[in-house]
Amino acid sequence: MPGAHEATTVPASKAVNGNGKAKKSKPTVKAEADDDDDIPLAAATKPKRVAKKAKIEPESDEEVPKPKRKAAPRKSKVKEESDADHDSEEDGGPKKRKRSTKRAKKEESEDEVPDVPKKKRVKKEEDPEKEKIRLRKEKEKEERERKKAEKIKKEEEEAAAVFRWWEQDKKDNSQKWTTLEHQGVYFPPPYEPLPPNVKMIYDGKTVDLPPDSEEVMGFYAALLETEHAQDETFNSNFFADWLKVLGTHPPRNSIKIKAFDKCDFRPVFQYFEEEKAKKKALTTAEKKALKEERDKIEAPYAFCIIDGRKEKVGNFRIEPPGLFRGRGEHPRKGALKQRVRPEDITLNIGKDSAIPKPNMPGKWKAIQHDNTVTWLANWIENVNQSHKYVFLAAGSSLKGQSDMAKFEKARELKDYVDQIREDYTVELKSKVMAERQRATAMYFIDKLALRAGNEKGEDEADTVGCCSLRCEHVTLEPPNVIIFDFLGKDSIRYYNNPAVEGQVFKNVKIFKENKDEGDPVFDRVTTASLNKHLNNQMKGLTAKVFRTYNASITFQTLLDEQQEKLKNATFPEKMAIYNAANRQVAILCNHQRAAPKTHDQSMEKMRFKIKGLRYDRMKLRHQLVALDSKQYKKRFDKEDEEDEDSDIDDDWIEDYETQLEKVELEKAMKKFAKDNEKRAADGQEALPQEDLDTKLEGIKTHFAELAKERGTGKAKGRGDAEKVMTALQKLEEKIALQKSNMSEKDKGKEVALSTSKINYLDPRITVAWCKANDVDVRKMFSKTLMTKFPWAMEVEDDWKF
DNA sequence: TCTCTCGACTCAGAAACTTTTAG
DNA sequence: CCTAAAAGTTTCTGAGTCGAGAG
Numbered sequence: 056m057p058g059a060h061e062a063t064t065v066p067a068s069k070a071v072n073g074n075g076k077a078k079k080s081k082p083t084v085k086a087e088a089d090d091d092d093d094i095p096l097a098a099a100t101k102p103k104r105v106a107k108k109a110k111i112e113p114e115s116d117e118e119v120p121k122p123k124r125k126a127a128p129r130k131s132k133v134k135e136e137s138d139a140d141h142d143s144e145e146d147g148g149p150k151k152r153k154r155s156t157k158r159a160k161k162e163e164s165e166d167e168v169p170d171v172p173k174k175k176r177v178k179k180e181e182d183p184e185k186e187k188i189r190l191r192k193e194k195e196k197e198e199r200e201r202k203k204a205e206k207i208k209k210e211e212e213e214a215a216a217v218f219r220w221w222e223q224d225k226k227d228n229s230q231k232w233t234t235l236e237h238q239g240v241y242f243p244p245p246y247e248p249l250p251p252n253v254k255m256i257y258d259g260k261t262v263d264l265p266p267d268s269e270e271v272m273g274f275y276a277a278l279l280e281t282e283h284a285q286d287e288t289f290n291s292n293f294f295a296d297w298l299k300v301l302g303t304h305p306p307r308n309s310i311k312i313k314a315f316d317k318c319d320f321r322p323v324f325q326y327f328e329e330e331k332a333k334k335k336a337l338t339t340a341e342k343k344a345l346k347e348e349r350d351k352i353e354a355p356y357a358f359c360i361i362d363g364r365k366e367k368v369g370n371f372r373i374e375p376p377g378l379f380r381g382r383g384e385h386p387r388k389g390a391l392k393q394r395v396r397p398e399d400i401t402l403n404i405g406k407d408s409a410i411p412k413p414n415m416p417g418k419w420k421a422i423q424h425d426n427t428v429t430w431l432a433n434w435i436e437n438v439n440q441s442h443k444y445v446f447l448a449a450g451s452s453l454k455g456q457s458d459m460a461k462f463e464k465a466r467e468l469k470d471y472v473d474q475i476r477e478d479y480t481v482e483l484k485s486k487v488m489a490e491r492q493r494a495t496a497m498y499f500i501d502k503l504a505l506r507a508g509n510e511k512g513e514d515e516a517d518t519v520g521c522c523s524l525r526c527e528h529v530t531l532e533p534p535n536v537i538i539f540d541f542l543g544k545d546s547i548r549y550y551n552n553p554a555v556e557g558q559v560f561k562n563v564k565i566f567k568e569n570k571d572e573g574d575p576v577f578d579r580v581t582t583a584s585l586n587k588h589l590n591n592q593m594k595g596l597t598a599k600v601f602r603t604y605n606a607s608i609t610f611q612t613l614l615d616e617q618q619e620k621l622k623n624a625t626f627p628e629k630m631a632i633y634n635a636a637n638r639q640v641a642i643l644c645n646h647q648r649a650a651p652k653t654h655d656q657s658m659e660k661m662r663f664k665i666k667g668l669r670y671d672r673m674k675l676r677h678q679l680v681a682l683d684s685k686q687y688k689k690r691f692d693k694e695d696e697e698d699e700d701s702d703i704d705d706d707w708i709e710d711y712e713t714q715l716e717k718v719e720l721e722k723a724m725k726k727f728a729k730d731n732e733k734r735a736a737d738g739q740e741a742l743p744q745e746d747l748d749t750k751l752e753g754i755k756t757h758f759a760e761l762a763k764e765r766g767t768g769k770a771k772g773r774g775d776a777e778k779v780m781t782a783l784q785k786l787e788e789k790i791a792l793q794k795s796n797m798s799e800k801d802k803g804k805e806v807a808l809s810t811s812k813i814n815y816l817d818p819r820i821t822v823a824w825c826k827a828n829d830v831d832v833r834k835m836f837s838k839t840l841m842t843k844f845p846w847a848m849e850v851e852d853d854w855k856f
Numbered sequence: 857t858c859t860c861t862c863g864a865c866t867c868a869g870a871a872a873c874t875t876t877t878a879g
Numbered sequence: 880c881c882t883a884a885a886a887g888t889t890t891c892t893g894a895g896t897c898g899a900g901a902g
Binding site: 370372374379380381382385436439441443506507508509511515518520543544545546582583586597598651653657809837838839840 | 887890893894895896897
Binding site: 647 | 858859862863864867868869870
């Protein structure tokens with residue numbers, strides 16, 4: 056790879072290596088196009104060096120994003136107080152928190168149980184049956200509420216129990232722990248052979264496989280109706296690996312498996328489906344019992360003791376064997392991922408800690424006591440020889456610390472970013488090709504939030520990032536648009552056509568000259584060289600810091616811009632504003648998801664619903680015409696109205712009304728039947744049939760009237776014009792809301808918000824925003840996020856990124 | 857020096873599972 | 880109120896980034 060890479064870069068490399076005469080390959084066309092190109096080399100480099108120095112002493116105070124500490128005025132005190140009552144937790148105040156929280160917790164949890172049984176005696180008059188039902192319901196409701204409250208209490212307790220590392224002064228970071236105890240890893244249960252009647256078929260004959268080869272066959276059978284089974288690479292990798300297993304574990308009924316096409320895995324697939332259905336059919340209680348049992352077995356593995364504190368372990372379950380599911384065009388997808396055994400695993404544990412015993416036969420590969428790393432166990436996976444680790448959970452102190460450090464580093468960039476931008480803007484015109492390329496790459500990383508883009512091997516999917524972009528990935532569209540179209544991380548397509556600065560456009564044009572589609576755009580830049588340069592500009596700065604910085608600063612800015620709208624907003628409105636900002640960041644970072652399978656369908660549903668609302672609105676308008684046509688004319692523009700509702704024609708109305716009528720008739724009948732059932736159960740006489748008949752007749756008459764109104768532009772009024780106006784108003788709002796919901800939903804169908812929320816948005820932005828706008832943070836952060844970000848929860852409402 | 861490889865960590869979307877909402 | 884579907888959350892594990900050290 057490296058060799059090939061070098062070989063393809065001839066023209067540009069010559070240009071640069073020539074150093075003094077670097078110019079020579081460039082020429083001609085563009086020389087006259089950009090005059091600024093001939094700044095002498097010395098001049099181009101010198102100011103940069105000066106600038107660099109200046110940067111290291113952070114004397115530069117003139118950055119733009121200045122809205123720091125005092126920017127936002129305190130939000131209304133009143134609100135803060137009034138909503139504080141339910142969470143006594145949070146207003147414990149910063150000072151006494153440490154001691155008091157723990158104690159308070161205990162007390163609360165103790166005296167919380169007794170106050171439950173209170174509803175017991177209720178008037179026993181009226182209908183005893185009804186009374187019973189009512190009682191039961193109330194109890195259930197109480198129960199639910201109690202559970203909810205308990206859950207919240209528990210959560211708060213857990214929160215109170217976390218080690219408040221962010222209040223300590225942090226020191227040396229190279230040592231990650233002093234003592235470390237843990238239970239090792241949890242191996243999945245051994246393979247259980249299929250029941251004897253479940254067999255795959257080869258060339259029309261059932262195959263009697265021994266467990267080892269049957270297991271691998273089952274891995275594939277389970278995927279029969281997924282995309283994987285349609286993939287040639289996947290199939291051939293699977294088949295090759297399975298044949299190897301079959302070599303040592305051949306069918307017991309001496310069938311020779313040779314051709315993939317002759318394999319029929321369907322019976323096994325069907326068996327799996329049945330098992331799945333059985334599992335799904337279990338009652339809630341049964342499922343719960345199973346889960347409890349599992350949790351009990353796993354409990355010892357779920358926590359470790361680090362420096363004397365109990366903390367959660369992340370992925371202590373060893374990955375079960377299966378078929379490797381690489382993303383995109385991964386050449387190894389479908390390969391057999393073998394069962395991991397104790398012999399594969401190295402444990403990292405404290406010197407004085409007891410060595411755990413594996414939960415399956417075998418001995419650990421090795422035991423080490425390296426406290427400069429954070430992992431508890433590691434092994435090398437057989438498909439790509441990649442290292443796998445067991446780490447602590449996201450909410451642990453170790454992870455929390457580095458997470459916070461990441462955001463602090465990104466915030467530090469605020470103080471440098473202006474200078475850095477200035478520098479690379481100058482370097483965009485550098486005579487030194489390497490510098491010019493680097494500056495251009497930095498421009499993309501900064502403006503477009505591209506990833507660094509390391510080199511990749513032959514045995515991986517062909518994806519790229521900034522530094523590894525190839526000519527085929529960027530298309531120039533004069534005067535200044537660059538079209539990016541490439542597969543990035545996880546083979547997710549990045550497509551964007553930003554207008555760029557003229558110099559950047561020119562540069563890319565130069566970089567692409569005399570190269571083939573498959574040649575790198577930046578042949579003189581590597582992620583290592585780029586990061587080295589960035590580190591010179593700011594200690595600890597790397598390409599990925601820009602992504603964090605840009606995501607968070609964008610988010611903060613967007614939220615700040617919406618501040619006005621938030622003043623009197625309802626909760627859903629606030630939520631919408633927050634999510635809109637979140638979405639914009641996700642788009643910047645190109646975080647995608649597969650559109651939900653049911654998306655189109657649910658869009659159609661919404662559209663239909665809105666049309667129904669518009670029908671209702673039309674009827675109301677027609678009522679108004681009948682009641683007070685002057686008022687109507689005053690309020691509505693006939694043209695507009697007809698325009699928007701042009702799809703509501705008489706045919707559609709007829710269909711719709713027929714449908715409505717049918718539904719209503721059915722509803723009435725159902726209700727009648729149900730009422731009678733109930734009465735029968737209560738020993739009462741059934742309602743007379745004519746009750747129903749009258750009702751049905753009424754409905755029919757109503758719809759007959761509607762049918763008559765069709766096309767007249769008028770409708771029978773109910774109530775006065777005033778009332779109709781009010782109803783109309785409400786309906787308008789409802790329609791607008793539904794429409795906006797629909798368009799938001801559609802816009803967001805392929806955008807994944809979660810990735811940025813978890814990894815890129817400084818949680819303190821959210822916490823401060825929630826405090827300032829009187830929103831419960833738990834509405835914006837799921838439980839896991841809450842436990843992931845304990846360090847962010849105490850910022851003031853005016854905190855800014 | 858510079859490049860290459862290894863190791864350890866963050867970040868990524870899909871799948872599985874759970875809770876909420878709609879009908 | 881009950882069920883089914885949708886929405887939301889958590890788990891899973893693959894795919895990146897990037898520093899360090901060897902050659």
